[in-house]
Amino acid sequence: MVLRQSFLIILAFFGMVLCGLIYLNTNQNSCKPQIIEKVITKKNWKLKNFGLRSPVGLVYNQPSALVSRTDVASVTPWLAPIVWEGTFDSRVIDSIYKQQNITIATTVFALGKYTRFLKDFLESAEEHYFVGFRVHFYLFTDQPEEVPNVKLGQERYLTVKTLPSMNRWQDISMSRMEILEKLIENELASEADYIFCLDVDTKFYGRWGVESLGRLVGVIHPWFFNVPRFLFTYEHRPKSQAYIPAGKGDFYYTGAAFGGSLKDVHNLTKTCREQMNIDTANSIEALWHEESHLNKYFLYNKPSKLLSPEYLWRDISMSSGSVKIIRFSHVAKNNAEVRPNL
Ligand code: 48C
Numbered sequence: 001m002v003l004r005q006s007f008l009i010i011l012a013f014f015g016m017v018l019c020g021l022i023y024l025n026t027n028q029n030s031c032k033p034q035i036i037e038k039v040i041t042k043k044n045w046k047l048k049n050f051g052l053r054s055p056v057g058l059v060y061n062q063p064s065a066l067v068s069r070t071d072v073a074s075v076t077p078w079l080a081p082i083v084w085e086g087t088f089d090s091r092v093i094d095s096i097y098k099q100q101n102i103t104i105a106t107t108v109f110a111l112g113k114y115t116r117f118l119k120d121f122l123e124s125a126e127e128h129y130f131v132g133f134r135v136h137f138y139l140f141t142d143q144p145e146e147v148p149n150v151k152l153g154q155e156r157y158l159t160v161k162t163l164p165s166m167n168r169w170q171d172i173s174m175s176r177m178e179i180l181e182k183l184i185e186n187e188l189a190s191e192a193d194y195i196f197c198l199d200v201d202t203k204f205y206g207r208w209g210v211e212s213l214g215r216l217v218g219v220i221h222p223w224f225f226n227v228p229r230f231l232f233t234y235e236h237r238p239k240s241q242a243y244i245p246a247g248k249g250d251f252y253y254t255g256a257a258f259g260g261s262l263k264d265v266h267n268l269t270k271t272c273r274e275q276m277n278i279d280t281a282n283s284i285e286a287l288w289h290e291e292s293h294l295n296k297y298f299l300y301n302k303p304s305k306l307l308s309p310e311y312l313w314r315d316i317s318m319s320s321g322s323v324k325i326i327r328f329s330h331v332a333k334n335n336a337e338v339r340p341n342l
Contacts, residue, residue, distance in 0.1 A: 058095050072322050076250070076306060082220070084308045085324045088211045094132070097210040103134045104213070105192035105262075107180055110139065110200045111165060111172050113338045115146035117200045117331065122150040122158075124204035128327065133210065136192060140179060142166075169339040173255070174276055174290045181269040184262050196259035199330065201338075205316060206327040214305030216260040216268070218298050222309040224252035226322070235292040240284050241275035242292035244299060253298050255291025256330065257312045260304070268297055 068074060074087040081087070106129075110118050122137070129135065134155040141147060142165040152158060163179070166172045180197055188195065194213050224232055232252040235242035259265060272293040279286060286292035309320075313329035 052096050053099055054092065055095050055099065058092065060089055060092050063089070072308070076302075078302050080302065080304050080306055081214075082306045082308055083211055083311070084322070085310060090207065090209060090211065093211050094209065097133070097213065100193075101134075102194065102213075103136060103192040104130050105136050105138060105188050105195040107138045107140065107176075107183065107195065107197045108200045109141070109163075109172065109176055109179075110146075111142045111163060112169075112340050114200050115141060115143055116338075117202070117333075118146075119148040119150060120203045120331070121198075121200050122148065122152075126150070126153055126156065128204035128206055129208045130210065131207075138183060140176075165340075167340055170285065170289050172340075177269045177276065177290050177293070178273040181266060181273055184266040184269070188262055192262060194259060195262055195265050196257065197265070198328075199256035199312075201331055201333055202256065202312070202328060203316070203331050204328050206310070206325045208311060208327045212259070212305070212307055212311065214260060214303075216264040216301065216303045217258060217305045217307060218251070218253040218294075218303035219257040219307045219312045220309055221252045221254040222312060222314040222323075225309050226320075232295075233288055234295055235286040235288070237284065239282060240286050240292070241278050242286035242296045244296055249295070249299055250302070251298075251306065253291075253295055253303075254312050255288065255294050257307070257328070258294060268294070268301070271297055 069084060069086045072084045074082050074084060076082060108121065136157040138159050138161060139147060140161050140163050142163050144160050144162050147160050166175065229249045232249055234244040234249055236246060237243060272290055275293050276290065310323055310325055310327045313323065313326045315332050316326060316329045
């Protein structure tokens with residue numbers, strides 16, 4: 001009797017093991033296509049990893065491990081460079097990136113009366129913005145007929161995309177995140193290596209070059225680079241997805257210029273769009289719209305490179321001690337006159 005029982009127990013055990021193996025095998029097989037499919041469909045927005053190859057024949061001054069600018073910080077606590085004039089050698093960095101066949105996509109939005117800024121933006125970009133490198137401008141506007149005819153140099157491209165007009169300037173500004181997210185998803189995967197998203201009521205006055213390239217790039221806001229963070233205009237209402245608690249925050253980044261690799265900027269724009277949708281559903285709009293969400297994102301997803309306010313100044317007429325060169329600046333405008341009235 002005992003012998004019979006033990007035989008049955010052993011039989012049942014091996015039966016379960018066999019079933020388990022069959023189950024695993026079939027499920028594993030059914031899992032496998034999903035895993036493989038995920039890998040195949042996952043877009044390959046990898047940054048081309050060229051490294052920092054430097055040409056043999058390049059002649060330049062000896063760099064110093066001891067001497068640098070003492071009036072500004074050139075690295076963050078998480079060891080991201082902060083780019084200021086005098087912290088890089090443009091010849092060295094150009095020679096490094098010249099060897100890489102890169103394309104920088106650049107988006108700019110000009111709806112309503114903001115089309116008036118396009119001529120200066122594009123003409124000054126031709127003079128100062130990634131000069132000598134391949135740049136593809138993507139210009140979004142509700143009035144394609146108002147796009148000025150600006151002569152672009154070699155390897156410089158402009159694609160105009162038409163958008164419906166919007167009544168609130170806040171909506172125009174915020175809608176950029178979703179449009180950028182979809183542009184990267186649908187068009188840029190094979191077209192570009194880096195992307196920068198810039199305000200159009202701006203003008204270039206000095207070099208903006210490959211020293212600005214990086215995985216995830218934030219620009220320090222010109223009004224807040226030299227003040228304590230309790231003065232930063234973060235969103236401090238916990239109800240908003242852009243909420244940053246009092247006493248928290250690294251820098252105040254501008255929403256008028258940001259960029260990086262396609263993969264990172266896609267994640268940034270997607271996250272900001274999702275957060276803004278949640279706020280809308282909760283009937284709240286962050287204090288400074290997508291800029292508030294950008295600052296929340298950069299607090300928890302630290303930029304790998306920061307650009308000093310040289311890269312987005314407040315107004316060309318006002319300079320400041322540590323800002324030795326103004327490369328790109330908002331232009332003076334009458335907001336009431338130029339923005340759509342509600
Ligand atoms: O294209 C427009 N039209 C508008 O009426 C308002 C904003 N915009 C776009 O959004 C421009 O590209 C602006 O640069 C950007 C939002 N930024 C500003 O309005 C100010 N620089 C704060």
